[in-house]
Amino acid sequence: MHRLLDVLASGVHDAKNQLFAAESMVAAVEAAHGVDLGEARYAIEAAAGRLSRTLTAYRLLRHGAALAVVPAVVGDLLAEVRLAQDKHLARNGIDLEVNCTVADEWPLDRDLIGDVLNNAVQNAGRHARRRVRLGADIAGAELVFTVEDDGPGFADPATTSRGGGAGLLIAERLAALHTRHGRPGRLTLGNGGDLGGARFELRLP
Amino acid sequence: MSAYANKRFLVIDDQPLAREALRTIAQNVGAFAVEFASNYQDAIYRIRNNAPDIILCDYVLGEGRSGQQLLEELRRFNLLSDDTIFMMVTGEQAYEQVVSAVELVPDDYIIKPFSPDKLLLRLDRIVAKKKFFAGYYQEKRKQDYAAALALLAAGRDSEAGRPYRYEILRQEAEVHLAAGDATAAEAAYRNILDNYEFPWARAGVARALHHQNKLTEARAEIDRVVASTPHYFDASDLKANICMAQGDNEEAQRVLDEVAKKTPRNYQRKRLLAQAATLNGDTATATAMMADVVANDTMPGAVSPDDQLTLARSQVNGNDLIAAEKVLLGLRESTVQNFSLAQQASYSALLALACPEKGKARFAGLRPALLATPLPGEIRLDVLRAALAAGDLELADGQARELMAGEEAKKVFSTVRKLYALHGRDADLREIQRQVALLRIHHDEPGAAPG
Numbered sequence: 001m002h003r004l005l006d007v008l009a010s011g012v013h014d015a016k017n018q019l020f021a022a023e024s025m026v027a028a029v030e031a032a033h034g035v036d037l038g039e040a041r042y043a044i045e046a047a048a049g050r051l052s053r054t055l056t057a058y059r060l061l062r063h064g065a066a067l068a069v070v071p072a073v074v075g076d077l078l079a080e081v082r083l084a085q086d087k088h089l090a091r092n093g094i095d096l097e098v099n100c101t102v103a104d105e106w107p108l109d110r111d112l113i114g115d116v117l118n119n120a121v122q123n124a125g126r127h128a129r130r131r132v133r134l135g136a137d138i139a140g141a142e143l144v145f146t147v148e149d150d151g152p153g154f155a156d157p158a159t160t161s162r163g164g165g166a167g168l169l170i171a172e173r174l175a176a177l178h179t180r181h182g183r184p185g186r187l188t189l190g191n192g193g194d195l196g197g198a199r200f201e202l203r204l205p
Numbered sequence: 206m207s208a209y210a211n212k213r214f215l216v217i218d219d220q221p222l223a224r225e226a227l228r229t230i231a232q233n234v235g236a237f238a239v240e241f242a243s244n245y246q247d248a249i250y251r252i253r254n255n256a257p258d259i260i261l262c263d264y265v266l267g268e269g270r271s272g273q274q275l276l277e278e279l280r281r282f283n284l285l286s287d288d289t290i291f292m293m294v295t296g297e298q299a300y301e302q303v304v305s306a307v308e309l310v311p312d313d314y315i316i317k318p319f320s321p322d323k324l325l326l327r328l329d330r331i332v333a334k335k336k337f338f339a340g341y342y343q344e345k346r347k348q349d350y351a352a353a354l355a356l357l358a359a360g361r362d363s364e365a366g367r368p369y370r371y372e373i374l375r376q377e378a379e380v381h382l383a384a385g386d387a388t389a390a391e392a393a394y395r396n397i398l399d400n401y402e403f404p405w406a407r408a409g410v411a412r413a414l415h416h417q418n419k420l421t422e423a424r425a426e427i428d429r430v431v432a433s434t435p436h437y438f439d440a441s442d443l444k445a446n447i448c449m450a451q452g453d454n455e456e457a458q459r460v461l462d463e464v465a466k467k468t469p470r471n472y473q474r475k476r477l478l479a480q481a482a483t484l485n486g487d488t489a490t491a492t493a494m495m496a497d498v499v500a501n502d503t504m505p506g507a508v509s510p511d512d513q514l515t516l517a518r519s520q521v522n523g524n525d526l527i528a529a530e531k532v533l534l535g536l537r538e539s540t541v542q543n544f545s546l547a548q549q550a551s552y553s554a555l556l557a558l559a560c561p562e563k564g565k566a567r568f569a570g571l572r573p574a575l576l577a578t579p580l581p582g583e584i585r586l587d588v589l590r591a592a593l594a595a596g597d598l599e600l601a602d603g604q605a606r607e608l609m610a611g612e613e614a615k616k617v618f619s620t621v622r623k624l625y626a627l628h629g630r631d632a633d634l635r636e637i638q639r640q641v642a643l644l645r646i647h648h649d650e651p652g653a654a655p656g
Contacts, residue, residue: 028233070301
């Protein structure tokens, strides 16, 4: 089983290197000709993200995956999600608001949580009418990430029937793996947030 | 964009395609000067000769080397200034596992693919962080630890320090340890653990306990870290050091043997393994490791006279006296003349053992100094061995007494016992132990192991 994981990881690694080469070439063309090819770069990064997510899903579901927890500045994490998503959303007429009330660091798996938030914002963007809101707050002893939209909401939140599939599965496992002083994190999906549509809530202890 | 126009970038990657991509991205954030290094040696050469401002280093460097090892080597030889930015670049999340465990981390790491904008965001943050800690770094470099701690305390309570709270706590612990206050360091690491179970903080507790000579507790803590994070190789080094201090040289060697196989080009670890093997009586391994170090640690200035002495020591232990003599006499005369007393002691003792007619006179000439001067444990072992061989019982017993009374007693006990047994003097060693025990009026943790 570990051999298979190694083969998959190495394949994903090589593919991402090639995608990186492609992205750098696109960036070079943008600089040389003063054009905006942001959507091409977005597509490249989305493909890389999808590859990573597939590998992560395999690791989390088939193996006793360990997290790599580092102290991460919560505001910085949200700024990176905004950087990755807001231009693409704007092209589709959707406004991404980011609302972070947390100034401190929080121990979390920076890249996997970042990936989960990117995925949640992408999902919200597909169903939103005009607005998506990404937020981070502290409630009690927990860090709470929220992604809300003004779309029609989940038909049935219990079955995550909006087709977020692998992404939501990862989010759920990841939340449970983030334990602190014996308490696990958790993922809640629902409807009727401030924007009236779907609400994704990830709580980390 | 132009904040980085005047900065010199160094891109380190063994893959030409990836190097080119990194250069393009660097140019997109405004970099004008971007240099390449295609391998480990080349990178060290360039950094040593003309230090860049910003290093973008791939984690996988080929030839059994990693970016993490390069970073460790650069810090060890003090080749990175406080202002230099070291950013690890990685294709998958495996490096995250490393960076979340270890104590020595880069300024940041970034996962490919990434846009110029993301790199810019990350670089800006590093610059801001370095600015926040600049005053502190200066005091730490001057070894003014009180001033350094005062700056950290002020930073911790400030609004600007909020994003850096863990880093401040980590730095506090390190400064306490550097200043020799292991109790305060332990408290600082435990403070971090109260927040989150970081492997590096748990290892910090073990290190601080080791410094306090609380070996059983230190061992329990480091065993936990090694068991839960097998890819955290420094923790294995620390465990080996603790095991040696406990006299458990067999476990020390076993642990190091295991990680040394995974890090075949890490010569610091091979030095440590040679030390453990020597104490464990495995002279063949010790000799092989030191021969590898002396032949292959190509970092300029990395192979020191101490390495040559260690190699000769393991050869003497293995009774390969001709090889030892060759190594010792191969040292330059100017090097030998500049030796510290401890190095002279080892050199003359080992030469007296390897080739009595060439070394005896030099060893005898040092005798008054050897009787009177405090020396590190392994040096005393060299002197002890040579003195026993020369029949100088007063000098030998003096060294044994100091060793048995010192902090390294457990570490060296089995070696001392074997040497005395070899010369049919077991009873004399027991008498020395008895005297030492009588002299020790009160001590929390008795140094001498039972006979």
